Amino acid sequence: MxxxxxxxxxxxxxxxxxxxxxxxxxxxxxxxxxxxxxxxxxxxxxxxxxxxxxxxxxxxxxxxxxxxxxxxxxxxxxxxxxxHEPVEPESLRHDLAVKIRGAAFDDPAALVREVERHRQAHADRLAHYLAGQVRDFTGPEAPAPLDAGQELQHVVLRGGIAYERMTIAWLDDVLATLHRLAERPPHARG
Amino acid sequence: MxxxxxxxxxxxxxxxxxxxxxxxxxxxxxxxxxxxxxxxxxxxxxxxxxxxxxxxxxxxxxxxxxxxxxxxxxxxxxxxxxxHEPVEPESLRHDLAVKIRGAAFDDPAALVREVERHRQAHADRLAHYLAGQVRDFTGPEAPAPLDAGQELQHVVLRGGIAYERMTIAWLDDVLATLHRLAERPPHARG
DNA sequence: TCCTCCTATGCAACGAGTTGCATAGGCAAG
DNA sequence: CTTGCCTATGCAACTCGTTGCATAGGAGGA
The missing domain is CATH 1.10.10.10 (Winged helix-like DNA-binding domain superfamily/Winged helix DNA-binding domain)
Known part of the structure; x- marks a missing residue:
């Protein structure tokens, strides 16, 4: 654990x-x-x-x-x-992905707001991480040079930043897909 | 739940x-x-x-x-x-990130193998997802046009692909950081 | 023949994680 | 003066998730 x-x-x-x-x-x-x-x-x-x-x-x-x-x-x-022991590469636990697949059996358009809410939450987190990065690692107030512990904290933070950026881009993809489905003529819907 | x-x-x-x-x-x-x-x-x-x-x-x-x-x-x-109910945007649970920060109090170089192992696992998953994408959505055997359910499954799969690509890039960043730390003269280590 | 793997279902025990609630002093706003 | 928030610790009940084990027939290889 x-x-x-x-x-x-x-x-x-x-x-x-x-x-x-x-x-x-x-x-x-x-x-x-x-x-x-x-x-x-x-x-x-x-x-x-x-x-x-x-x-x-x-x-x-x-x-x-x-x-x-x-x-x-x-x-x-x-x-x-x-x-010194190996740990298992972790798997995702993503409620929203379950919802997106579930939307096929409900109204996909109803998901738009929910996805936008998640996008906003991730954008907020990204802004928070970026501010922390400047404050602790790259800005004029940050120590230079960084010691090993700080370098390692920084690379973990860069991971968080990459994760949020990727997620935001994916949620944009999800929104575009939902809009495309909403514009389809009814006979073409699944 | x-x-x-x-x-x-x-x-x-x-x-x-x-x-x-x-x-x-x-x-x-x-x-x-x-x-x-x-x-x-x-x-x-x-x-x-x-x-x-x-x-x-x-x-x-x-x-x-x-x-x-x-x-x-x-x-x-x-x-x-x-x-139709909102769900909370989920948070990460990332053992490896805990290990990376913990490495500051141990030997960072000892983590290289573990990180490489994770990188391999994620590369394997990516290959698996990409094969599934061709098989089910973009290849000649895939149905065309896709119905709404398939479009939604596809966008979820694209999320998985984006996640694995991001993770692999980040693990490369981690490896580069670990190597940089290992090459430092001892007096510069944290 | 024995061994192992695959399909198929399940129990028991434990550890991890969540939710609701309780206590209690200090501080600040209305 | 009351209401609510912040620091600080904790219990109880519950659900979720993991691990180990058990059963049982059929298939396939050494």
């Missing part, structure tokens, strides 16, 4: 509380692995019990105290072992 | 047994939604109990009898309703 490993990587990059991890999983790490706070708290507790993580109670002012987690030696070893 | 809906779409395209569905989920529908036979049998049973599907025992010769499922009226209504 990769949630444990994603947490190890994130805590090696910077120790933090369950709450902070949950926020990182809404951006950064979350670009390619999502998790809710409930899931994170549960796994943190288990990993602490397994000795993979160390905890430190941090009192705070004006806000609740937090438990700051960091990676212990066994956690680092577990991550290292996983890095 | 989209497995139910993927099953409805697949059974509308063509009725079949749990076993046949499982095979379709290894290709076709499975390009963008995966499921094992255990999962499929369990969901088929539940959907039958809910009245979404009709079953017919089909005796066979030289092989075990099968239960052929087809979509009943309530199933069709449930699919239609889902098609």
């Amino acid at each position: 990769a949630l444990e490993h994603a947490i190890l990587v994130s805590l090696l990059e910077k120790p933090g509380s369950g709450y902070e991890l949950a926020r990182r999983f809404e951006r950064s790490i979350g670009y390619f692995w999502t998790a809710t706070h409930q899931q994170i708290y549960r796994v943190l507790k288990r990993m602490e019990g397994d000795g993979m993580l160390a905890v430190r109670e941090v009192p705070q002012q004006g806000r609740p105290d937090k438990k700051e987690y960091s990676v212990a030696a066994p956690g680092r070893a577990a991550l290292s072992q996983w890095l | 989209a497995l139910e809906h993927a099953i409805l779409v697949s059974l509308l395209e063509k009725p079949g047994s749990g076993y046949e569905l499982a095979r379709r989920f290894e290709r076709s529908i499975g390009y963008f939604w995966t499921a094992t036979h255990q999962q499929i049998y369990r969901v088929l049973k539940r959907m039958e109990g809910d009245g979404m599907l009709a079953v017919r025992e089909v005796p066979q010769q030289g092989r075990p009898d099968k239960k052929e499922y087809s979509v009943a009226a309530p199933g069709r209504a449930a699919l239609s309703q889902w098609l």
Whole structure:
């Protein structure tokens, strides 16, 4: 399971509380692995019990105290072992593709709005990634030269950017197809 | 949950047994939604109990009898309703990206083989999709003109093709980055 | 003959992921 | 002063997904 490993990587990059991890999983790490706070708290507790993580109670002012987690030696070893094992190339899980095929048994034109909504969401994500790229890697505020960790974070971000661009282009293809089908004379429809 | 809906779409395209569905989920529908036979049998049973599907025992010769499922009226209504509801744009779940970021705390060069393996898997899938595209949609054996259902299947397949091409290009980027890091003098490493 | 693979269906156990809810102090807007 | 949002942690119930195993007849090769 990769949630444990994603947490190890994130805590090696910077120790933090369950709450902070949950926020990182809404951006950064979350670009390619999502998790809710409930899931994170549960796994943190288990990993602490397994000795993979160390905890430190941090009192705070004006806000609740937090438990700051960091990676212990066994956690680092577990991550290292996983890095040296092969993982399966993952498959897509794409609701929208199911809907598109399902539209053949319903009204294809009714999908246009839904597809446009998805296109907008992906365009927003792309803009967000591009801003992050300038801020952290290519802009004047970015460190230069980048260290190995930053180079690796950058190449992952480039993957996210490529994914969003590809998806937007495909959704345009989908929209063009839906419009073409809508303009067909009824006798030519499936 | 989209497995139910993927099953409805697949059974509308063509009725079949749990076993046949499982095979379709290894290709076709499975390009963008995966499921094992255990999962499929369990969901088929539940959907039958809910009245979404009709079953017919089909005796066979030289092989075990099968239960052929087809979509009943309530199933069709449930699919239609889902098609008219918005779904969330999905997020990626990418083990390999977690590994790449984790490599900063291990040996980046050790990842090269793993990335090459993934590249090969994606190249194989791409070749498979392209062959299917020629066979079913663009080649001399393909029906012409395509009906609406086939047009929609084709645009979904084009999405799969675009995804694999993008992924291969990104993995080449990853490999180039890993090689660049390996050639750095040690003092410049993170 | 034995071994393996293919069709075909299924149970049991577990781990992963989602949804809803609860607590509790501080802060800011109306 | 109440309403709602932010930080911070967590439980409970449920569904989804994976893994291992079981059954059983037929086909084909060593």
